[in-house]
Amino acid sequence: MFDLDRWREIFQSINKNRLRSVMSGFTVAFAILLFTLLFGVANGLGNFFKGAFADDAQNAMFVRVWKTSKPYKGLQTGRRVQLKNKDYDYIADEYENKIQYKSSRIYKNFTIKYKNEASSYSVMAVNPDHQYLEKTIINEGRYLNERDLKAKSKVIVIGRLIKKDLFGEKPALGKRVNVNGSSFLIIGIFSDDGGDNEERKAFIPLSTSQAMYGNNDYISQIALGYNPNLSTDAAIAFGNQMERDLRKKLNIHPDDQSALSVRNMAEANKFVGTVMLALFFIITFIGSGTLIAGIIGISNIMIFVIKERTKEFGIRKALGAKPSSIVGMVVQESVLITTIAGYVGLTIGTYILSLIGNSLEEKYFIKDPSVSSEIVIGATFVLIVSGLIAGYLPAKRAANIKPIEALRAD
Amino acid sequence: MIRIEKLHKSYPIGKDSLHVLKGIDLHIKEGEFVSIMGSSGSGKSTLLNIVGLLDVHDEGNYYLNGQLIKDLNEKKAAILRNKFLGFVFQSFNLISYKTALENVALPLYYKGMARKERLKIAQEYLEKVELGPWANHLPNELSGGQKQRVAIARALVTKPKVVLADEPTGALDSTTTDSVMDLLKDINDEGMTVFVITHEEEVAEQTKRVVRLKDGLIISDELTATGKAKTV
Numbered sequence: 229m230f231d232l233d234r235w236r237e238i239f240q241s242i243n244k245n246r247l248r249s250v251m252s253g254f255t256v257a258f259a260i261l262l263f264t265l266l267f268g269v270a271n272g273l274g275n276f277f278k279g280a281f282a283d284d285a286q287n288a289m290f291v292r293v294w295k296t297s298k299p300y301k302g303l304q305t306g307r308r309v310q311l312k313n314k315d316y317d318y319i320a321d322e323y324e325n326k327i328q329y330k331s332s333r334i335y336k337n338f339t340i341k342y343k344n345e346a347s348s349y350s351v352m353a354v355n356p357d358h359q360y361l362e363k364t365i366i367n368e369g370r371y372l373n374e375r376d377l378k379a380k381s382k383v384i385v386i387g388r389l390i391k392k393d394l395f396g397e398k399p400a401l402g403k404r405v406n407v408n409g410s411s412f413l414i415i416g417i418f419s420d421d422g423g424d425n426e427e428r429k430a431f432i433p434l435s436t437s438q439a440m441y442g443n444n445d446y447i448s449q450i451a452l453g454y455n456p457n458l459s460t461d462a463a464i465a466f467g468n469q470m471e472r473d474l475r476k477k478l479n480i481h482p483d484d485q486s487a488l489s490v491r492n493m494a495e496a497n498k499f500v501g502t503v504m505l506a507l508f509f510i511i512t513f514i515g516s517g518t519l520i521a522g523i524i525g526i527s528n529i530m531i532f533v534i535k536e537r538t539k540e541f542g543i544r545k546a547l548g549a550k551p552s553s554i555v556g557m558v559v560q561e562s563v564l565i566t567t568i569a570g571y572v573g574l575t576i577g578t579y580i581l582s583l584i585g586n587s588l589e590e591k592y593f594i595k596d597p598s599v600s601s602e603i604v605i606g607a608t609f610v611l612i613v614s615g616l617i618a619g620y621l622p623a624k625r626a627a628n629i630k631p632i633e634a635l636r637a638d
Numbered sequence: 639m640i641r642i643e644k645l646h647k648s649y650p651i652g653k654d655s656l657h658v659l660k661g662i663d664l665h666i667k668e669g670e671f672v673s674i675m676g677s678s679g680s681g682k683s684t685l686l687n688i689v690g691l692l693d694v695h696d697e698g699n700y701y702l703n704g705q706l707i708k709d710l711n712e713k714k715a716a717i718l719r720n721k722f723l724g725f726v727f728q729s730f731n732l733i734s735y736k737t738a739l740e741n742v743a744l745p746l747y748y749k750g751m752a753r754k755e756r757l758k759i760a761q762e763y764l765e766k767v768e769l770g771p772w773a774n775h776l777p778n779e780l781s782g783g784q785k786q787r788v789a790i791a792r793a794l795v796t797k798p799k800v801v802l803a804d805e806p807t808g809a810l811d812s813t814t815t816d817s818v819m820d821l822l823k824d825i826n827d828e829g830m831t832v833f834v835i836t837h838e839e840e841v842a843e844q845t846k847r848v849v850r851l852k853d854g855l856i857i858s859d860e861l862t863a864t865g866k867a868k869t870v
């Protein structure tokens with residue numbers, strides 16, 4: 229299939245008619261540049277939306293309680309609802325199949341002290357699964373484990389910024405800190421993508437906290453990760469069902485949002501999904517519009533180019549060129565120009581996107597705009613096909629003009 | 639070589655049609671050197687284009703090298719043109735962005751010949767028309783006479799059976815006209831059939847047979863002095 233002579237003819241024709249080639253190339257390059265930028269920016273918007281909920285696990289659910297706002301079964305409004313270990317066990321047992329991760333949470337505010345440095349931090353007593361729910365990234369050491377919980381060990385995992393506050397650049401792992409009057413061993417140091425606040429936190433075992441502070445089985449919150457095999461809708465249904473069950477169990481009015489509620493990432497996911505879908509339609513619409521404009525542009529230019537070359541085709545035919553050879557030559561030239569020009573547009577586009585980077589995140593909600601390789605391959609394919617069509621139709625017509633008419637053309 | 643029987647050709651003009659060839663009978667044998675004369679608009683080019691398979695006739699029969707030309711598609715016509723025919727046009731019809739050598743080599747490309755070989759042969763034909771040193775010049779760097787000689791070299795390079803020339807000297811002055819006619823005579827001496835249109839008596843005299851057209855019909859068909867001399 230590779231015909232060196234044919235390529236030579238094409239390169240000569242492109243080279244000797246540079247203005248024409250550059251003109252048709254420019255149209256395509258411009259269309260693809262716009263297409264790339266558009267896709268990239270839309271992608272960036274999508275990334276921002278996804279990122280806005282990236283702090284916690286994608287499948288996280290939180291059971292929160294507060295005061296009742298509705299009287300129920302003779303119980304008064306304003307009653308404080310308290311979650312306990314048995315509620316946690318009930319959920320773990322009842323919904324075992326629907327749950328991937330589970331952890332209780334107790335919120336505390338403690339002064340943590342090391343030598344002369346001390347400050348107040350939010351300390352959370354949790355189960356080991358909590359690491360995945362909060363997307364805690366361990367930098368040094370380890371996270372809490374089941375043995376810590378069983379032994380009610382006095383161990384602590386501190387945020388990167390606590391370490392910085394108390395230890396500066398010195399090592400902290402394996403050191404002991406004073407937490408609210410008791411000595412705790414630092415077993416791990418973590419970071420978190422959720423921002424500075426998240427990195428000024430510390431985690432201790434749930435059991436330790438319950439034994440040391442109040443000696444009860446109270447918990448503040450239950451955090452869950454629903455089974456990722458559940459569809460978004462199924463996960464939402466699961467959240468709603470759990471909410472109903474717990475309200476019933478804790479004697480809360482079925483509609484009392486204030487007393488007990490389940491915050492479900494599935495709902496946020498659904499929202500993001502809807503936004504992404506809308507975004508997808510907008511991109512597809514505008515993107516294909518740009519591409520079509522590019523294709524029409526190249527088609528018009530090809531029609532013009534072929535008209536201009538009609539006489540040349542007549543000469544070639546008089547010398548023995550078959551129509552197929554003329555069509556082939558034009559199509560190959562058109563595909564070559566569209567592919568190269570498209571590639572140039574794509575390269576410039578991706579370069580500009582990489583320059584933009586995250587600089588527009590604050591103001592325009594565009595984060596890391598980029599085009600995926602599937603889009604790139606897809607666009608290239610569309611380009612080649614459009615070059616094929618743009619060249620084929622007019623060339624076919626030109627090649628079938630009687631040579632004497634073609635020769636008369638000027 | 640060329641046999642034409644009761645050939646008719648009309649051009650549609652709007653709703654009407656212009657009857658240009660009104661029943662031409664002509665037989666040209668291999669090796670002949672024939673000129674067609676006639677006033678402008680008498681149908682000379684029309685006839686030559688049909689003979690050259692650049693256009694199609696409406697009625698009558700046309701045999702090229704014994705083969706009946708009928709319902710020919712563009713592909714078959716292209717093959718026949720490449721194999722049997724060489725063209726020389728009044729306006730040269732060289733491809734402007736190709737050098738003299740590349741222009742001459744082009745018919746060989748369509749024959750499927752390898753590049754090296756076709757450039758070698760093209761160079762030989764350029765030498766033959768005394769344009770060897772001009773091989774790498776573009777057409778717009780050549781004079782009219784030179785361009786026509788390039789066109790003749792291009793017409794000959796495939797060793798066609800018939801060379802068709804439509805007023806090849808129409809755009810040339812008298813000295814270059816003579817050199818072009820000398821070339822055509824040489825070609826004919828080598829055995830090629832040459833079929834040339836002209837409206838200049840001096841040009842026609844140098845061929846061997848003159849066919850005169852008027853209003854789409856042949857009014858005379860006779861040997862010239864040179865033609866008689868050769869046949870006797």
Ligand SMILES: Nc1ncnc2c1ncn2[C@@H]1O[C@H](COP(=O)(O)OP(=O)(O)O)[C@@H](O)[C@H]1O
Pocket residue numbers: 649650651656658676677678679680681682683684685
């Ligand atoms: N494609 C065409 N369409 C319509 N009329 C044409 C066409 N080609 C030639 N003619 C007309 O046919 C007649 C013969 O033309 P032509 O064969 O070119 O004459 P000549 O070569 O003898 O001058 C002229 O009247 C010319 O105007």
Ligand SMILES: [Mg+2]
Pocket residue numbers: 682683684
């Ligand atoms: Mg004419």
